[in-house]
Amino acid sequence: MSEAIKAATLEYTTRLGDDSVVLGHRISEWISYGPFLEEDIAYGNVSLDYIGRARMFYTYAAELANDGRDEDDFAYMRNDREYRNLLLMEMPKGDFAYSQVRQLFADVYYTYLLPELLKSKDETLSAIAAKAIKETKYHLRRSRDWVLRLGDGTEESHKRTQKAVDALWGYTHELFDMDETEQLLADAGIGVDVSRLRDAWLAKVTEILTEATLTLPTEEWAVRGGRIGYHTENLGHMLTEMQIVHRSFPGCKW
Amino acid sequence: MTEIPLMPVEQYERLQLRSDEAVKDLWDLLDAVKDPEVPALSLWDLGVLRDIKRNGKQIVVTITPTYSGCPAMNAMAEDITQALNDAGFSDVEIKTSLAPAWSSEWMTQEGRRKLRNYGIAPPEDAELDEDGLTPDAHALCPHCSSRNTRRISEFGSTACKALFQCNDCNEPFDYFKKI
Ligand SMILES: [Zn+2]
Numbered sequence: 001m002s003e004a005i006k007a008a009t010l011e012y013t014t015r016l017g018d019d020s021v022v023l024g025h026r027i028s029e030w031i032s033y034g035p036f037l038e039e040d041i042a043y044g045n046v047s048l049d050y051i052g053r054a055r056m057f058y059t060y061a062a063e064l065a066n067d068g069r070d071e072d073d074f075a076y077m078r079n080d081r082e083y084r085n086l087l088l089m090e091m092p093k094g095d096f097a098y099s100q101v102r103q104l105f106a107d108v109y110y111t112y113l114l115p116e117l118l119k120s121k122d123e124t125l126s127a128i129a130a131k132a133i134k135e136t137k138y139h140l141r142r143s144r145d146w147v148l149r150l151g152d153g154t155e156e157s158h159k160r161t162q163k164a165v166d167a168l169w170g171y172t173h174e175l176f177d178m179d180e181t182e183q184l185l186a187d188a189g190i191g192v193d194v195s196r197l198r199d200a201w202l203a204k205v206t207e208i209l210t211e212a213t214l215t216l217p218t219e220e221w222a223v224r225g226g227r228i229g230y231h232t233e234n235l236g237h238m239l240t241e242m243q244i245v246h247r248s249f250p251g252c253k254w
Numbered sequence: 255m256t257e258i259p260l261m262p263v264e265q266y267e268r269l270q271l272r273s274d275e276a277v278k279d280l281w282d283l284l285d286a287v288k289d290p291e292v293p294a295l296s297l298w299d300l301g302v303l304r305d306i307k308r309n310g311k312q313i314v315v316t317i318t319p320t321y322s323g324c325p326a327m328n329a330m331a332e333d334i335t336q337a338l339n340d341a342g343f344s345d346v347e348i349k350t351s352l353a354p355a356w357s358s359e360w361m362t363q364e365g366r367r368k369l370r371n372y373g374i375a376p377p378e379d380a381e382l383d384e385d386g387l388t389p390d391a392h393a394l395c396p397h398c399s400s401r402n403t404r405r406i407s408e409f410g411s412t413a414c415k416a417l418f419q420c421n422d423c424n425e426p427f428d429y430f431k432k433i
Contacts, residue, residue, distance in 0.1 A: 038407035052323025127353035
């Protein structure tokens with residue numbers, strides 16, 4: 001592996017880990033607040049899947065960095081400006097409709113991203129994708145069911161779901177942005193060219209939103225910056241909560 | 255013509271590993287290590303235990319996680335180390351292997367029987383739906399063997415299980431998902 005490719009792979013793996021840990025933590029905020037017991041457990045399960053992915057990405061990132069850091073250092077010892085996650089993942093949990101719509105956008109994204117990552121020439125990235133693909137099928141079935149149920153439900157649930165779609169739409173454009181690092185890896189057959197996933201994502205999301213009697217936003221606005229560390233204020237607050245125990249009691253075990 | 259029942263190829267390959275004389279005693283020893291979430295199953299039965307190697311005095315054990323976020327993996331690694339330490343092997347390394355991804359096909363026949371006795375329907379006790387996912391009904395009830403059952407929740411007490419309820423005996427039960 002050339003030095004340039006190695007450095008890019010480290011950056012890329014960290015980004016994928018950041019997306020997973022931030023979304024996983026956000027989902028975990030629903031635990032004990034779910035509308036009923038089974039849903040509470042479902043959120044716990046999905047959250048664990050994402051945190052598990054983050055652990056695999058960070059473990060690999062630590063191996064590539066080879067500077068004495070481990071997976072915990074990646075998760076707990078970096079500040080918001082060092083995080084490289086997509087902004088969609090860090091948006092607050094909002095109401096139930098908001099979280100499910102975000103989940104649908106993410107689940108459809110991974111439905112198309114993971115099979116491409118599976119083809120990666122990097123064996124570890126491919127292996128992580130292989131595990132995650134199976135989980136994402138279950139995640140998508142759930143978020144799709146909820147968006148259909150809420151969108152095509154009561155007047156109130158429809159209103160809130162539409163509001164969530166409109167509020168989150170501007171954060172979805174960033175999902176398909178490429179930069180130099182990702183282009184280098186896509187050309188090398190290691191990373192995924194996400195710009196090519198947009199049409200499939202849009203078609204699938206349109207299909208589900210339409211079935212849910214929801215309207216696709218026409219207003220074009222986009223917020224970007226996650227991949228270069230420019231975040232919304234939400235991430236800092238989230239990390240404060242996520243990192244405090246690890247930072248206050250280094251090496252603590254229980 | 256009599257049909258000879260075939261063992262899934264994954265299970266045959268796993269059994270071959272066990273037959274290696276150099277590490278046979280270690281496989282037998284680790285049969286005592288159980289899944290912390292489902293104590294009826296050994297790690298061998300579950301399919302998590304992938305390989306054991308002797309490297310001079312060092313023992314290298316390879317495990318594969320069932321699900322990405324399985325919180326029991328750390329406990330499993332510690333239990334394996336403990337069991338080997340107790341048997342006098344002080345130098346133990348646990349490696350985690352991601353590829354190939356764990357599949358419920360790796361679970362032993364014995365393990366499937368133990369699961370059913372424990373009150374959990376094993377993976378083959380339900381037909382997957384057209385999307386290849388857990389169906390919404392008809393998993394075999396481990397209590398009364400009825401097929402008249404329904405899925406209550408896609409996600410059960412752990413990531414590897416879904417929750418069903420039997421319409422005949424009314425008992426709820428876990429179904430170990432096929433992946
Ligand atoms: Zn029954």
